[in-house]
Amino acid sequence: MSSDEPQQQGAKGPEGWAPREPVDTPDETPEESSEAPAGKKGKKKRPKRKGWRRIFPTWRMVLGGFILLILLCVGGFVAGYMIVDIPPANAAATAQSNVYLYADGSQLARDGEVNRENVPLSQIPKKVQHAALAAEDRDFYSESAVDPKAMVRAAWNTVTGKGKQSGSTITQQFVKNYYLGQEQTITRKAKEFFISIKLDREVSKNDILAGYLNTSYFGRNAYGVQAAAQAYFGEDVKDLDTAQGAYLATLLNSPNAYDVATHPENKQRAVGRWNYVLDGMVKEGWLSAAERAKTKFPTPKEAKGASGLSGQRGYLVQAVEDYLTSNDIVDEDTLAKGGYRITTTLQKNRQDAFKEAVDDQVMSKVDKDARKVDRNVRAGGASIDPDTGKVVAMYGGIDYTKQYVNNATRRDYQVGSTFKPFVFTSAVENGSVTQDGRTITPNTIYDGTNKRPVQGWDGGTYAPENEDDVNYGNITVRAATDKSVNSVYAQMAVDVGSDKVKDTAIALGVPESTPDLTASPSIALGPSTASVLDMTEAYATLANHGKHGTYTMVERVTKDGQEIELPEKKTAQAVSREAADTTTSILQSVVDGGTGTAAQAAGRPAAGKTGTAEEDQAAWFAGYTPELATVVSVMGQDPDTGAHTPLYGALGQPRINGGAYPAQIWAQFTRDALEGEPVRDFDLELEEGADVPEIPDPTDVEPDPATGGAATGGDDDTQGQDQGQTQGQDQGQTQGQDQGQTQGQDQGQTQGQDQGQTQGQTDGGATVDGGTADGGTTADPGAAQGQTDGSTADGGTGADAGALGGLTDGSTTRRRGEPAQ
Numbered sequence: 001m002s003s004d005e006p007q008q009q010g011a012k013g014p015e016g017w018a019p020r021e022p023v024d025t026p027d028e029t030p031e032e033s034s035e036a037p038a039g040k041k042g043k044k045k046r047p048k049r050k051g052w053r054r055i056f057p058t059w060r061m062v063l064g065g066f067i068l069l070i071l072l073c074v075g076g077f078v079a080g081y082m083i084v085d086i087p088p089a090n091a092a093a094t095a096q097s098n099v100y101l102y103a104d105g106s107q108l109a110r111d112g113e114v115n116r117e118n119v120p121l122s123q124i125p126k127k128v129q130h131a132a133l134a135a136e137d138r139d140f141y142s143e144s145a146v147d148p149k150a151m152v153r154a155a156w157n158t159v160t161g162k163g164k165q166s167g168s169t170i171t172q173q174f175v176k177n178y179y180l181g182q183e184q185t186i187t188r189k190a191k192e193f194f195i196s197i198k199l200d201r202e203v204s205k206n207d208i209l210a211g212y213l214n215t216s217y218f219g220r221n222a223y224g225v226q227a228a229a230q231a232y233f234g235e236d237v238k239d240l241d242t243a244q245g246a247y248l249a250t251l252l253n254s255p256n257a258y259d260v261a262t263h264p265e266n267k268q269r270a271v272g273r274w275n276y277v278l279d280g281m282v283k284e285g286w287l288s289a290a291e292r293a294k295t296k297f298p299t300p301k302e303a304k305g306a307s308g309l310s311g312q313r314g315y316l317v318q319a320v321e322d323y324l325t326s327n328d329i330v331d332e333d334t335l336a337k338g339g340y341r342i343t344t345t346l347q348k349n350r351q352d353a354f355k356e357a358v359d360d361q362v363m364s365k366v367d368k369d370a371r372k373v374d375r376n377v378r379a380g381g382a383s384i385d386p387d388t389g390k391v392v393a394m395y396g397g398i399d400y401t402k403q404y405v406n407n408a409t410r411r412d413y414q415v416g417s418t419f420k421p422f423v424f425t426s427a428v429e430n431g432s433v434t435q436d437g438r439t440i441t442p443n444t445i446y447d448g449t450n451k452r453p454v455q456g457w458d459g460g461t462y463a464p465e466n467e468d469d470v471n472y473g474n475i476t477v478r479a480a481t482d483k484s485v486n487s488v489y490a491q492m493a494v495d496v497g498s499d500k501v502k503d504t505a506i507a508l509g510v511p512e513s514t515p516d517l518t519a520s521p522s523i524a525l526g527p528s529t530a531s532v533l534d535m536t537e538a539y540a541t542l543a544n545h546g547k548h549g550t551y552t553m554v555e556r557v558t559k560d561g562q563e564i565e566l567p568e569k570k571t572a573q574a575v576s577r578e579a580a581d582t583t584t585s586i587l588q589s590v591v592d593g594g595t596g597t598a599a600q601a602a603g604r605p606a607a608g609k610t611g612t613a614e615e616d617q618a619a620w621f622a623g624y625t626p627e628l629a630t631v632v633s634v635m636g637q638d639p640d641t642g643a644h645t646p647l648y649g650a651l652g653q654p655r656i657n658g659g660a661y662p663a664q665i666w667a668q669f670t671r672d673a674l675e676g677e678p679v680r681d682f683d684l685e686l687e688e689g690a691d692v693p694e695i696p697d698p699t700d701v702e703p704d705p706a707t708g709g710a711a712t713g714g715d716d717d718t719q720g721q722d723q724g725q726t727q728g729q730d731q732g733q734t735q736g737q738d739q740g741q742t743q744g745q746d747q748g749q750t751q752g753q754d755q756g757q758t759q760g761q762t763d764g765g766a767t768v769d770g771g772t773a774d775g776g777t778t779a780d781p782g783a784a785q786g787q788t789d790g791s792t793a794d795g796g797t798g799a800d801a802g803a804l805g806g807l808t809d810g811s812t813t814r815r816r817g818e819p820a821q
Helices: 051-053 060-082 126-136 148-159 170-178 186-202 203-217 227-233 243-252 264-283 289-294 314-324 330-337 348-360 370-378 415-427 477-483 487-496 498-508 521-525 532-541 577-593 597-602 661-673 721-737 740-746 747-754 799-803
Strands: 100-102 106-110 342-346 377-384 391-394 445-447 473-475 548-550 554-559 571-573 607-612 620-624 627-634 682-686 811-815
Touching: 051 721, 100 170, 100 314, 106 314, 126 170, 126 203, 126 243, 126 264, 170 203, 203 227, 227 243, 243 264, 243 415, 264 289, 264 330, 314 330, 314 342, 314 391, 314 554, 342 620, 348 377, 348 391, 348 415, 348 661, 370 377, 377 532, 377 661, 391 532, 415 477, 415 487, 415 498, 415 521, 415 532, 415 620, 445 487, 445 571, 473 477, 477 487, 487 498, 487 521, 498 521, 498 532, 532 548, 532 571, 532 577, 532 620, 577 597, 577 682, 597 661, 607 661, 627 661
Parallel strands: 100 342, 682 811
Antiparallel strands: 100 106, 342 554, 377 391, 377 627, 445 473, 548 571, 607 620, 620 627
């Protein structure tokens, strides 16, 4: 039934009827409107993320990701724990020898079997156990098998360049030693992690500690604390005291770095680590402060090499192992486990020649019955091919089984005047000038007065003595190098800047960490204690025209047929060619007419420098031909105490200096090592002004207080270099200049030859050659009219160069920019 009356609608008006209201048509549907429909409670739609907010995850995403990560980690841990089993021990099964080969493939040596003797924990004194814990893992008994925080910290330190760090607990180290290997791989670390956790649940802490102490490597081919106690102290582990136990604990960190008998230069570092161990024992309550105060650093006995490494073989193997580990090719523990085939750069014929030269020139003259001091005579040598940086020969000592320390690599003897060439090289490299503004060249004149205080240094008074307190007066740099005049080179170090001298030496190859390599005027006189091998590397850089590449001793390394990657050879111009070559030119003078004339017996163009350590504890000769750089040192050391001793009276001589036995060894070795090879001359490019004479003021010459006249001889290495040498400078500076063209040329052939043997060789001085070359000039014009190493070719004139230090015969020289002939 229809009705025109309003129908009832929801809520009623006053009379029970809801009025009908007009309905407006909306512009948008309720779904599109932000307002909820009338009579309904609706939701607001979440606004869309716009702008920069879109690149950041929401908190829901972060929470979800975190939960997922936790689940993955837990799942991975459970899976790893279930999958990885504790494997059988591998120590005995993997123990092998390493094989070392000469460059030609012939066998050099095969190292011995692994030295290990297991002992129960009950036989290891508590103080030895506690020392190991203090050194490696002080919370061993209270902590879990792994320490994630330590692992993260170690990884971070390694990544940020603070050195390789170990975050492993003793349990992890034992697992690595006994069950796994030393490989630095993620797989091995993962296995180590899970095996350690399982082992900690199944084996007691005491058993783990016993296993660790019986498998750890202590150096000297000693595995386990019992073998180490015998190797270092000649005692069973049960008899060790606290100091000895702490020293063995020190070795756990790095045996090679802390063996003070094999590497005396490491004693300061070893003592520091030893103190760390003892302080840790006090901190943990394992050692009283009173006993700690009474504990003294122990002296380990001298090491003995395995019988299979007798003679030179042991020294060579040790040097190769040091090279492999120091260059991170193979770590020490892994190498000690064996199985490597190592081809070295050493050449058998040259190795044999080096040993024969030392035996002929020195060891055959040792008479321990007639002269007690002869017991102390030691020798070391090394030879490097300058073109390749390869070590081709090395002499380490009389016998590796009798004297364990390698004399070629030890860093505890002063290098003496063999350091002086680095001062001159630095002067040329830096364009240095004297205090009064004169450019330093071979012909620059210095005051060679004995005990002359250096000028221009604000570090206090420094007035070095010349050998035998000789006054040289005005003298050229070339002559001062020939005679090794301390007062000249100390002043030159100040003129150049001792810090720059140090930088140059490091650039040439002397390690920055060399003991006593300090930036002061005394640096010129060689108080630093670089090794024979270090000095060979630096001299090889000079021989290679200033190009330096770190030496190498290894050609190839394989294990189980797999090639081990070797470091890429890098060569850089350490100093300019002019700096290196000009240094070579003055070192040629040392051989031709200075303190190194014995090196002429090599029969080849040669450059070199003699040197003597303080109190004549070591004598050096460092030299090179274009093909070979070689350094030799004869040292004094008490065989019982290891103390350095003077060589006075050794081998029946009043003194041992660099111009005698070291130079004689050098000459014989160089001659034999290069036998059959064509003779090469030096090809030199000299600094600007290197051959321009500097005219001295005769009135500036200091008188010799002993004679009232000019100085007449002596230096730190000479065997009586005499009036002829001095007259060749003092008289030669004036006579060679005032009468240079006339007397230097007109009389050069007559006086240089007729008087060369007489006037140039007085007071029993070293023999020099007064002969001529190609009908030209004197070969030792310094003995004639003051012409030091003056030379011409084919009868040319060399008076000007001769009067003030011309270049040596046997070399091709040209100024910078001049084309080679």
